[in-house]
Amino acid sequence: MTKNTWNRRHFLAASAGMLAMPAIIRTARAANNDYDVAVLGAGLSGLNAARHLEAAGYRVVILEARHQVGGRVRSEDTLNGIQELGGQSLTSGYASMVSTAEELGLSFFSPGAGDPVLSRRGTAIHVSGKTAADRDAWSSHPANMFVGDNKTQFPWERLRNFIAAENPLQVAQDWQKPRYANQDVSLAQLLSAQGFSDAEIKLIADTNPTYGDGAHEISALMHFYNAAWIKRLIELMANGRSGSFQIVGGNQMLPKAMANALNCDIRLGFEAKRISNTAGGIIVSNPNGETVTAKSAICSLPLKALANVTIDAPISKTQRTAIKNIPYSRVHQVFFEIQKPFWEHDGLPNTFWTDTIAGRLFMSAGADGKPAYLKTWATGRQAAVLDQMPDKEAMDLLLGTIETIRPATKGVLKPRYLWSWQQEAYSGGTYAAWGPGQITGLGPSIAAPADRLFFAGEHTAKLDRGMEGAMESGERAAYEVIDRLDG
Ligand SMILES: Cc1cc2nc3c(=O)[nH]c(=O)nc-3n(C[C@H](O)[C@H](O)[C@H](O)COP(=O)(O)OP(=O)(O)OC[C@H]3O[C@@H](n4cnc5c(N)ncnc54)[C@H](O)[C@@H]3O)c2cc1C
Numbered sequence: 479m480t481k482n483t484w485n486r487r488h489f490l491a492a493s494a495g496m497l498a499m500p501a502i503i504r505t506a507r508a509a510n511n512d513y514d515v516a517v518l519g520a521g522l523s524g525l526n527a528a529r530h531l532e533a534a535g536y537r538v539v540i541l542e543a544r545h546q547v548g549g550r551v552r553s554e555d556t557l558n559g560i561q562e563l564g565g566q567s568l569t570s571g572y573a574s575m576v577s578t579a580e581e582l583g584l585s586f587f588s589p590g591a592g593d594p595v596l597s598r599r600g601t602a603i604h605v606s607g608k609t610a611a612d613r614d615a616w617s618s619h620p621a622n623m624f625v626g627d628n629k630t631q632f633p634w635e636r637l638r639n640f641i642a643a644e645n646p647l648q649v650a651q652d653w654q655k656p657r658y659a660n661q662d663v664s665l666a667q668l669l670s671a672q673g674f675s676d677a678e679i680k681l682i683a684d685t686n687p688t689y690g691d692g693a694h695e696i697s698a699l700m701h702f703y704n705a706a707w708i709k710r711l712i713e714l715m716a717n718g719r720s721g722s723f724q725i726v727g728g729n730q731m732l733p734k735a736m737a738n739a740l741n742c743d744i745r746l747g748f749e750a751k752r753i754s755n756t757a758g759g760i761i762v763s764n765p766n767g768e769t770v771t772a773k774s775a776i777c778s779l780p781l782k783a784l785a786n787v788t789i790d791a792p793i794s795k796t797q798r799t800a801i802k803n804i805p806y807s808r809v810h811q812v813f814f815e816i817q818k819p820f821w822e823h824d825g826l827p828n829t830f831w832t833d834t835i836a837g838r839l840f841m842s843a844g845a846d847g848k849p850a851y852l853k854t855w856a857t858g859r860q861a862a863v864l865d866q867m868p869d870k871e872a873m874d875l876l877l878g879t880i881e882t883i884r885p886a887t888k889g890v891l892k893p894r895y896l897w898s899w900q901q902e903a904y905s906g907g908t909y910a911a912w913g914p915g916q917i918t919g920l921g922p923s924i925a926a927p928a929d930r931l932f933f934a935g936e937h938t939a940k941l942d943r944g945m946e947g948a949m950e951s952g953e954r955a956a957y958e959v960i961d962r963l964d965g
Contacts, residue, residue, distance in 0.1 A: 519778035521549025526952030538742040543749035553728025558844035560728040567722040571714035574949040582735040604832040653703035664914040666693035690911035755791035778934040782906020793928040800920040806907020808861035814891040824886035910937035
């Protein structure tokens with residue numbers, strides 16, 4: 479394989495080759511740290527890199543700080559049913575994830591599909607202290623500041639439809655091309671230039687942002703990239719399988735199965751604190767002074783975690799700036815156990831979009847497939863405020879907020895579980911949220927190899943996003959290393 483030739487065609491060919499192999503080439507466990515490649519991080523990207531490297535016959539070691547694999551794919555099994563805390567769902571357009579899961583004997587399901595309450599469609603909206611139960615009610619809601627036909631659009635649809643209509647990207651992978659640099663401005667700047675008022679921008683882009691903290695902090699180009707990717711996923715959706723789905727047993731079954739299928743050493747609880755590129759190889763040290771040496775390394779750590787690692791390698795100033803400065807989105811979640819079917823009393827939908835500290839409200843299924851939890855999902859500045867509070871205080875505040883929004887929940891919800899990705903040192907947030915100018919300024923250097931050190935991870939993906947982007951990045955990095963080791 480020649481350098482820099484990785485693309486989707488290569489991915490398909492490589493995957494087919496891997497499937498056709500009679501057996502994965504078994505490598506003897508390396509003695510004396512005699513590894514070809516150290517993979518830092520056992521999330522989907524690191525595991526996929528290891529899979530490809532091992533299949534090609536390299537001696538690999540995976541170094542993972544946590545005591546479990548999966549990273550931001552985490553399925554909580556101490557609650558009723560399996561509750562996804564990170565990567566929530568995939569579609570049939572997730573070619574690499576779906577084929578890997580199928581190859582490893584995993585299957586898929588659509589949570590709540592068989593339950594009449596959970597499968598009920600529709601979202602209520604609660605803004606400026608008043609609830610609208612459906613689209614009609616929202617059209618005449620006093621806080622609906624849209625004009626004419628736009629009044630029938632919910633705030634998140636108003637943003638989504640605007641981005642879809644204005645999107646200059648034909649395909650998602652063009653997002654880093656210099657010709658789109660003029661779109662690498664803040665979302666607020668773009669919306670304002672198109673005639674949106676400050677109040678509209680606050681409602682559609684500062685309230686419950688999926689990316690970043692708000693309209694001023696996120697690049698409009700990031701929204702265009704994401705929209706182009708989703709458009710392609712919709713086009714790719716195979717007939718017959720529902721729009722989005724999860725893995726039976728929890729999405730974390732995939733990284734677990736990938737790890738189980740590997741023959742290489744996986745060192746859990748090994749926190750990389752220093753990565754040193756030397757003439758003889760890469761040396762990775764942990765805080766206890768233990769070291770692992772390999773000819774090359776792939777670093778798949780999220781940028782927020784990587785910022786805590788000393789890198790003695792010839793990485794560029796721009797790349798160091800990227801590691802330090804690219805923000806991550808936030809999600810703060812609390813699971814409230816449902817003790818009585820409150821929806822029978824108010825008839826409102828399962829899902830709420832609110833401008834309160836609680837953000838959005840969702841219901842999730844327990845082990846019996848019936849509603850078990852009402853879950854708050856706060857993002858952006860709302861999540862930042864909750865993160866400052868002790869857990870008990872945050873949960874009490876959220877419970878009071880839900881009871882105000884939806885009085886039928888009074889006395890029938892019990893706070894059970896809080897999870898905040900930005901409070902997790904090994905994640906530092908949910909996913910990269912490129913700020914204005916960063917895609918153009920920092921994007922091209924984000925995954926640039928530095929001699930023996932290579933980079934993977936969701937933030938380095940070029941074609942896909944989320945879990946599929948992580949898979950793609952691991953594969954790309956694996957072939958970059960193979961090119962280097964093969965000379
Ligand atoms: C709330 C939430 C919802 C999401 N929803 C979706 C969705 O619906 N669909 C979708 O496609 N994607 C979704 N994603 C994104 C998806 O989960 C991630 O993009 C993907 O899992 C990232 O994989 P990764 O391998 O790049 O990084 P990670 O999974 O973060 O893996 C990196 C690994 O490095 C380890 N590590 C960190 N620091 C060190 C260190 N110093 N030494 C050693 N190891 C270290 C970490 O513990 C981790 O295991 C969501 C993410 C979140 C958080």
